[in-house]
Amino acid sequence: MLVKTYCSAVVGINATTVTVEVNVTTGLQYFMVGLPDNAVKESIQRIESAIFATGYNMPRQKIIINLAPADIRKEGTSFDLAIAIGILAGSHQIPTVTLNKYVILGELSLDGKIHSVKGVLPIALQAKKDGFEGIILPVKNAEEAAIVQGIEVYGISSLEETAKFIKGEISIQRTEVNISDKFEKFLNSYDLDFADVKGQENIKRALEIAAAGGHNLILIGPPGAGKTMLAKRLPTILPPLTIDESLETTKIHSVSGKLPSSTSLLTVRPFRSPHHTISDVALVGGGNNPQPGEISLAHNGVLFLDELPEFKRSVLEVMRQPLESRAITISRSRFTVDYPASFMLIAAMNPCPCGFHNHPTRNCICGPYTVQKYISKISGPLLDRIDIHIEVTPVEFNELTDTRKSEKSEVVRSRVINARKIQEQRFKRNPNIHANAHMRAKNIQEICIIDEGGKKLLKKAMERLNLSARAYDRILKVARTIADLEESVEIQNEHLAEAIQFRNLDRENWTG
Template identity: 60%
Template sequence: MLVKTYGSAVFGIEATTITIEVSISQGFAFFLVGLPDSAVKESQQRIESALRSNNHKMPGRKVVINMAPADIRKEGSAYDLPLAIGILAADEQLNDQKIGDYIIMGELSLDGSILPIKGTLPIAIQARKEGFKGFIVPAENAREAAVVNKLDVYGVSDIKQVIDFFEGRGNLKPTEVDTRAEFYNAVADTELDFADVKGQEKVKRALEIAAAGAHNAIMVGPPGAGKTMMAKRLPGILPPLTLQEALETTKIHSVVGKIDRNTSLMTSRPFRSPHHTISDVALVGGGAFPQPGEISLAHNGVLFLDELPEFQRTVLEVLRQPIEDRRITISRAKFTVDYPANFMLVSSMNPCPCGYFNHPTKDCVCSVPVRQRYLNKISGPLLDRIDIHSEITPVPFEDLSKQPTAETSADIRKRVIKAREIQQKRFEGTDIYANAQMSSRLLRRHVEIDEGGKQILKTATDRLGFSARAYDRILKVSRTIADLEGSEKVQTHHLAEAINYRTLDRENWAG
């Protein structure tokens, strides 16, 4: 007898439906074809033990299973459940009338319990798109899949529940999630607040501008000045995720299995802070079987690189193209995978190896060549792509000992949202949503400079040797500063402030 069940394979962040054809005939053998990897091939032993533990048995005849399309590699143990159900149906141990209406995925334990899988959300989206009635998924993944409406999602904890469901027994109910209600109830939650940061008003201002225009930023200052503390609070002043952005972000995290089991949808912007020992593949994505890297996990959020010069130079250089294109393409001989990578790059560094250059009270022990070598670990082309350079000095004792009176993240966020609304209206009808993403053509259209502004820019360019890219980024930052003030035109003082945020472009900054 021939029976078909349906599973799914995830490539990039999109799913492809896999048809699992099970044929049982005379003889005694077990064949599994259709380009399965080792984990899929090993499913025979898991299935056999799981069936035996639940009073069923493997057929004592020839079993041939084809996973179509046969030219797509099938990876992982998530096919155990559809394979097992297909075998039972083909051996007439199970009613097969409803099986074709459902996508079935899950890893089997030897006792028949079902373990969680990765990539549930993109699979559910594809199942709805292709008109399947429902999706049978491990119980731990049910809330994640139930985000997709018009699709019945059944969370199961063991294979017996699945067998009873297809036999019309039991009381398995679809998992229901009010996606919009849950999303809007949690979307404004922020754990870390800028009100906790004492002093550092200049840096807070720089980060507010960065958030308002989605600009990349770097903070330079001695140890303990608050660089990491402020970077961690940046997502709290970014505009809340839209429902569409939340779905995109959740899909990426679902593919790598980083969704909290009690969460149906990510409601806060991601903040990724990889250690400086990270490899270039782990940062941008890839591998023998490509997976999203840290830049994609930071999609719609913040990628924070602490102690930037400590990262390998080759790792930092691979960031250059994704920063510009907002996506990364992983190419292999047989396929190409695209991952979104629309992130804000925020980084921090000490001004020198000892950390105390330009410190108001401590002496630096580094020579000029040592400081220069330290800064040269970061290439000019990468620094060019960072819009805002902010110098940090330690907070005086008088400020540390005061009761906190700083603005809250909620107050700053209101101004950021207002500036973003201006930008959304400005770029309506395009795929651009913030000033940092403006092309040269849009820059000329939306940033008009008067004679005073041109003179300031000319003087700064002559003295500091700005590149053409740095020049464009100054204009973008000045446009954001004007938006924060509600000014229709970019004025001279907006340009002057934007130029001040190019600290590392200054000749002989390190001495």
């Protein structure tokens, strides 16, 4: 008897509905076709053991299992339950009447229990799009799937429970999530605050500008100056995630299997901080079984690279294209996968190997050539893609002991949100541009207009610092953001002057 059940395959961060065709006929042996990987091929042993443990019979007949469409590679263990239900239905042990209503997924253990799977959110979104009435999946994944409104979600814990539900012998309570309540509850759940930082007002100002315009930023300073501490507090002043951004970010973490077990929806912007020993594949994504890399896990959030010159040069160079396009395409001989990568890059580094170049009180033991060589580990094209370069100096003792409270993150965040609203209105006809940092050359010419005085100031800076055309664009973008923070319609000379100051690594004789 030929029976069809439905499951789903995840490619990139999107899902494709898979029809599991099971034909139980006369003969012997089991056959599985439709481009399954080893994990899917091995499922037949798990399924056989689970069926016996549940009290049903594994038919001793010829069983052909086809996973359609056959040209999409099927990976992972999420097909186990759909195949098992197909075999039971094909051997007349359970009815087939309701099978076309549900997408069924879950990994089977040998005793018939159901284990959780990855990529549930994009699967639920696709099931709703394809018109399925509901989705049957592991109880641990039910809350994640229930984020998708308009589809019935049933969390199950065993093959026996699934079979009884399909037979109508038991009813299972639908899993429901109030997405608005869940979103609001954890929207501002940060343990860090700008108020904890003593001094460093110029660095806070740079971070505020970066947050307001979505600009990339690099912090250069000696050990212990507070670079990492400041960077970790950046998410507390970024605008809250919208529900659409939250769903998109959750999809990426769900597919990669990195969604925290304590939550089904990411409501705060991600902050990723990979170690400098990371490989280029781990950073941008890919591999034999393609997975999102750190730049995609940081989508809609912050990617923090501490000790930037210690990263392998090849790792840093692969970021150049995603920083411009805000997406990464992984191309291999057998597949092409697209992952979003719209992140803010925040980098931190010492100015030299000993760490004390340009230090106000301590002597640097590195010669000019050594300092230049250390800085040169970061290529010019990559530095050009970082809008703001800011030098971090040690905090004075009187600032450390000052008992006055600094400005709280929520106060800074309100200004950032206001600036982003101005940009949202400005770019409402450009769906791919959400902040000043995303502007293209054409947008810069139309929006970042400066008067004659500003042109003279910028020309002098370009000649003195020997800036590239890309650096010129970066200065105009940052100046536009500074103007937005002050709610100024025009870019004033003081906005340009402040933006020029944020090109420290371009400064003449900076390396000695």
